[in-house]
Amino acid sequence: MACRVSELVLSCREPETLARFWCEVLDFVVLDREDDGSLEIGPRDGFGGPQPTIILSRRDEPEPGKSRLHIDVNATDRDQDAELERLLKLGARRADIGQTGDEGWHVLADPEGNEFCLLKRRLGPL
The missing domain is CATH 3.10.180.10 (2,3-Dihydroxybiphenyl 1,2-Dioxygenase, domain 1)
Incomplete structure (x- = not known):
């Protein structure tokens, strides 16, 4: 179990x-x-x-310092570029954590600054 x-x-x-x-x-x-x-x-x-x-x-006052856990999301009904555009319109913003630009994902932050990643692979809906 x-x-x-x-x-x-x-x-x-x-x-x-x-x-x-x-x-x-x-x-x-x-x-x-x-x-x-x-x-x-x-x-x-x-x-x-x-x-x-x-x-x-x-x-x-949320816990000080950088969170050691973040959420990864995958688009279910569109490609990564279209999903990135949608997330930015919803209020996400790009986050720089030292990426090279060659990654297959985008690092973003939610409206309170919590980092999350938009991965490239598309998943089917549940």
Whole structure:
């Protein structure tokens, strides 16, 4: 028996802002709202499916320093260039972590500066 990733937790100042961004990026919906402003977003079929949910945990001051974990995403219905354009329009911005420009992925940051990568390979939708 093995474990499975069920949730990712991201500390942030503006859960609603990040929820809008990540719901658009991943075609997720808000599944739950907590009294402290934290949110859980995930696939329309909810918690426990093939994809983990994301908890956007409200913190006035998220953990200092660079996160040691980042999210990689793949386009499902368009090529990488078209998906990059879509993500930038949603509020992502390019992030420079010392790439050479020859990589097969793009390093981006969400509206709060959390880095994530857009990979080249296209995946089929779930």
